[in-house]
Amino acid sequence: MAIDLLYNCLIFLAAAVLIVPLVKRLGLGEVLGYLIAGVVIGPSVLGLVPDAEAVLQFSEVGIVFLLFVIGLELKPSRLKLMRKPVFGFGGLQMLITSLVLGGLALMLGLSPAPALVVGFSLGLCSTPLVLQLLGEKGELTTRHGRLGFALLLFQDMAAIPVLAAIPLLAGSVVMTDGWGVMLRDTLIGVGAFIALIVGGRHLLRPLFRFAAATRSRQVFAGTSLLVVIGAALSMELAGLSMALGAFIAGVLLADSEYRHSIEADIEPFRGLLLGLFFMAVGMTAQIGLLGERPGLVLGLTALLLVAKWASVMIASRAYGTSWRDALNLGVLLSQGGEFAFVLLTAAGAAALLAPDLVGLLVLVVSLSMAATPVLFQLHTRLVRPRFAPPAPKREYDQPADTSAQIIIAGFGRFGQVIGRTLQGLHIPYTILDINAEHVAFVRRYGNEIYFGDASRLDLLEAAGADRARILVVAISDVETSLRIVQRVQRRFPKLRLFARARNRHHAQLLMRAGVQDIVRDLLPASLELTREVLVALGIERQHAQHTVDTFRHHDTTTLMRQTETFGDEAQQIQTAQQAAKELEELFEADEDVVTEAPAPITETRDTHY
Template sequence: MEGMLIDVVIFLAAALIVVPLSIRLGFGSVLGYLLAGVAIGPWVLRLITDVDAILHFAELGIVLMMFVIGLEMQVEKLWAIRRTIFGYGGAQMALCALVLTATFLVFGSPWRVALTGGLALALSSTAMVIAELQARKQMDTPAGRAGFGILLFQDMAAIPLIALLPLLGPAVADAAADPGWLVTLKALAMLAAVVLAGHFLLRFLLRAVARTGVPEVFTAFALLWVIGIALLMHSVHLSMSLGAFVAGVLLADSEYRHEVETDMAPFKGLLLGLFFIAVGMSIDFGVLVREPIRVAALVVVLVGIKAVALWLLASRFEVPAGQRTYFAVLLSQGGEFAFVVLAASLAARVIDQRLSSLVTLVVTLSMVTTPLLLLLHKRFWVPGVREDLDT
């Protein structure tokens, strides 16, 4: 118990010291959290070393963020942006995965490794992108809507991605594992069950809880609802963030939506900050020291390829010219779900431990580059063009 409290004090102190300084210097809060994580992590001050446990817990920040976004998305509104989700999202995944897979092949990787790497690196960071869009109030801009649609499609792409990985592994892979079609069927069945339960039971449950007149009970129910559905989705290999988004959408038409949103806001902010601190802590400087040029080159290649591909797609996405560079930079990093794909690929023996560690580091560092590149974009982009971001 004492050790846990000490960790909490360290996290809070690091955030209170580094984040305001980062904001004051113009670097933004996300980079501040990342730097705080680097400072207290196992490679600098070594104040906290159990990074994996912290990272798993901190994913609740992403879960609550997607839940709050879902609260603002009635089913009718979601249906209205279906073209954005499937058109833009599908195009981004296809183009980025194709180009990144081809890049792996050019450098001599076997086709199975190349395909796995291309699919994993085509994903972007939900936490990074949504936090930036909300901080700059860009969610309702063309760039924000296109970016959100892409992220939502990427979360849904978890079903075929996870189902595909065992098929890419050696024939001697675990025979007890479920076949891909069964994984997909279970995921779709769980999604349907959650939607039906939300439609027929949620309003009754909310009213029963509200009648108690105890605010703490209402908050506890809201947390149970979102975390429970996120875990159910995770149990069938869907991303927890997608589960949280669905939980929010099911509550969006409820008369208690605003009360739930108000209750969740403090938890979301603190846990999302903890997630970024954990990402900073997870940077493996051992790999970086051993292969600095290779790691730096891979980060540049990843961010560069995705940024160029996204910029080219932006004109097809009807993103105004003044927002295209911002849009391309915003989604150019690797995403947190890439860690899940890499872990599953390692378990299926598609990739080895050395490659998994290297790509994990590249993804993490690419996430660190995003706030830096956005800062450069804000400082040096043509003023007349940059004004489009505020329209």
């Protein structure tokens, strides 16, 4: 059993590594690469992995993780603002598309009930496919990206009552009992939905606070997986969508200080399982049917793509979008979706649709998903330029970037001074701190701070290190500080580093690592106190300040010289002795230094102290 599992893992990884980069290099995107890889290793071609259905069922967990990560990016306030596009545009599009496709099914000979199920099933779009394409192009935050996501979210919710109504449409239950069953299932679903929201708001943060207090990355990652799978499973048991449960859990954690850490932990699972899902879709496609009846299969696929493209265009224009956004949405949403597999299979099991028809429609949906990345690439290269807005006569003014361009790693006493100053200047910044209790304490005072280990590259990326300008390493631990510096220099070479040095040795290590902007913990404070001591001895303040500045400059020069001989103790001692002698000579030669005996100390304190 273990050997079979390892063998299947090897096959999937080899197919992904060999095929996906090749397809992506051709400019066709990762999704199509995974689909082709699944076809190649599936039963229709090489047959290396025979049980494609089992792989598909397992890989649907990837959709769950995808919706959870999307939920993390949506704060409840923002989700509330999306209610109009979700129910307005989403409902309008589903109504038009279902009527158009249902009407075509009637024309092709289906009776009303099966035609209604087929029309709605084929009207659903592929959530992971569309979001992956938008993510690859960086268009999730565009107008058509937001409308596309709103539509997908509405479809996930709308598919649930249709799935529950299939037995009624098939006549497999008595109508008097059927309405009772539907009412019962609806009440259970609504109750579970409310329980997830209420329970999540009161339980999720304490749960993650407990996991963070363990200081174990494995425990924290396990807690993240527990929340995602638990929320998804609770909705599934209540008759709702697993993806919807995971999405709600993500939204509930969007305002949490643990958001970046959770996202960094979930991201690897999301990527792997989504890739596996698309490969499983390619494996389940009955390519043999394409060889037997190519005209019928390709004709129905083209009909589906054209009908959905036209329906989405009509709905988009009716909703008030521009022609450019309508065309983008038409191409993105013209395919069938993974929920069509669920609905069509359920309709076949209820004897509402014939098994041969279910197999044919599943293949059509699979081919439409495979065609979408190609059509989207062609649309991007050939159609979009024709609808690009005309170049302005003069360049627009560039607005200030309000995104967080500064990341502070460590928010103890040192980092708080920096943060308070930036906050006073209204300069946005992101804070990462590994101490869970410290994070909770600081957030009570209204500061935006996130729990996480800043030495983790995935967490830094989630916090926006690839877009930020400055990283302040305000951590006193020498090993952690150096680890952050070394990893950031490799992954984010354009990110400017400012570092806190615990002592002279720490400063030398940072300088050897290439950090130029370094401040030692005690040096500024000790020099400031030295200046005040000199003033109290009777030296004029400007002379005392000059003496301190001379010492600072000489000490910095000495530190750089000692860094060159780092590790040679004898040379270090010699350099220190030589530096002490040089400093004496500098003070003796300085004409601004008062050489007279200082006045005696009195009890009178300087008002500038």
